[in-house]
Amino acid sequence: MAAKIIDGNAIAAQIRKEIASDIEALKKSTGVTPGLAVVLVGENPASMSYVKSKNKAAHEIGIYSEQHNLPANVPEKDLLALVEKLNKDPRIHGILVQLPLPDHIDEKKILNTIVPEKDVDGFHPVSLGRIMTGEKGFRPCTPFGIQKLLVYSGVKIAGSHVVVVGRSNIVGKPIANMLVQKEADADATVTICHSRTKDLPSITRQGDILIAAIGRPEFVTADMVKEGAVVIDVGINRIEDKTHPKGQRMVGDVKFDEVSKKAAAITPVPGGVGPMTITMLLYNTLQSARAAGA
Numbered sequence: 001m002a003a004k005i006i007d008g009n010a011i012a013a014q015i016r017k018e019i020a021s022d023i024e025a026l027k028k029s030t031g032v033t034p035g036l037a038v039v040l041v042g043e044n045p046a047s048m049s050y051v052k053s054k055n056k057a058a059h060e061i062g063i064y065s066e067q068h069n070l071p072a073n074v075p076e077k078d079l080l081a082l083v084e085k086l087n088k089d090p091r092i093h094g095i096l097v098q099l100p101l102p103d104h105i106d107e108k109k110i111l112n113t114i115v116p117e118k119d120v121d122g123f124h125p126v127s128l129g130r131i132m133t134g135e136k137g138f139r140p141c142t143p144f145g146i147q148k149l150l151v152y153s154g155v156k157i158a159g160s161h162v163v164v165v166g167r168s169n170i171v172g173k174p175i176a177n178m179l180v181q182k183e184a185d186a187d188a189t190v191t192i193c194h195s196r197t198k199d200l201p202s203i204t205r206q207g208d209i210l211i212a213a214i215g216r217p218e219f220v221t222a223d224m225v226k227e228g229a230v231v232i233d234v235g236i237n238r239i240e241d242k243t244h245p246k247g248q249r250m251v252g253d254v255k256f257d258e259v260s261k262k263a264a265a266i267t268p269v270p271g272g273v274g275p276m277t278i279t280m281l282l283y284n285t286l287q288s289a290r291a292a293g294a
């Protein structure tokens with residue numbers, strides 16, 4: 001039977017509606033308007049497009065947003081000074097430094113300078129540590145979006161075996177730590193796989209929920225998936241396709257055509273995890289403003 005499609009666009013739209021009405025209520029009750037500062041270094045076209053989308057989404061939902069563009073050769077100390085200034089700015093509740101940064105800048109140093117109270121991207125070690133210990137804090141936007149996709153689609157997480165392929169600090173490790181927590185919307189048994197995992201298909205086939213965050217086009221094939229599994233495809237890959245007007249098209253880490261015949265539910269690419277990432281950035285900014293206004 002064909003899998004149910006988990007529609008990231010529809011779920012993101014629903015969550016954005018909820019965020020917009022919560023922002024309205026926050027403004028009325030406390031006078032606080034959530035504020036987001038987005039910092040862009042250089043002119044990487046992909047980064048420019050992400051930053052533009054984030055600012056637009058923030059503006060549309062009622063968040064005050066400002067963009068700081070710095071040249072690619074900006075000295076590290078100037079970027080640190082900007083982050084310090086934003087840390088102290090009472091209008092700003094969330095600071096996002098778009099990655100990747102140029103080679104002469106120490107990415108970790110910059111991310112670690114953002115105060116954890118404004119770390120709406122959830123990349124600060126304090127935020128990541130709080131995920132591990134199950135404390136309140138900002139969840140990184142992509143893993144948070146995956147968790148919301150599962151919850152809003154009615155997928156049972158508690159007691160399920162979640163297999164995550166990929167152990168990056170921005171997707172694999174945080175989603176695994178979030179879903180293993182002893183709390184609502186979690187309580188799963190979690191296995192993390194990576195490039196050194198032996199006999200990967202024998203492990204992925206055990207997943208009631210399979211999360212692919214690998215960065216390899218159509219890597220997960222039907223023989224790697226359990227019949228009736230829920231498959232979340234995080235991958236964003238561009239492959240050559242002469243039949244496509246642009247000569248290329250976007251695919252995920254999962255071979256959608258064959259896996260969608262075996263899975264119970266699956267996210268498409270595009271239109272699955274992607275739309276959730278910015279949505280959870282907006283959500284985190286609202287939470288930060290709430291905490292500041294409380």
Ligand SMILES: NC(=O)c1ccc[n+]([C@@H]2O[C@H](COP(=O)([O-])OP(=O)(O)OC[C@H]3O[C@@H](n4cnc5c(N)ncnc54)[C@H](OP(=O)(O)O)[C@@H]3O)[C@@H](O)[C@H]2O)c1
Nearest residue numbers: 142166167168171194195213214215234235236273274277
């Ligand atoms: N939708 C969104 O908003 C969103 C957000 C973030 C990322 N993404 C996409 O998600 C994908 C993953 O991103 P990422 O930043 O997590 O990537 P990453 O940092 O490159 O990590 C990839 C992970 O996959 C593992 N891996 C690579 N080849 C493998 C193989 N043959 N077998 C098993 N595991 C393998 C790597 O293992 P090792 O650790 O052993 O190298 C690594 O842990 C990318 O396509 C990215 O574009 C999408």
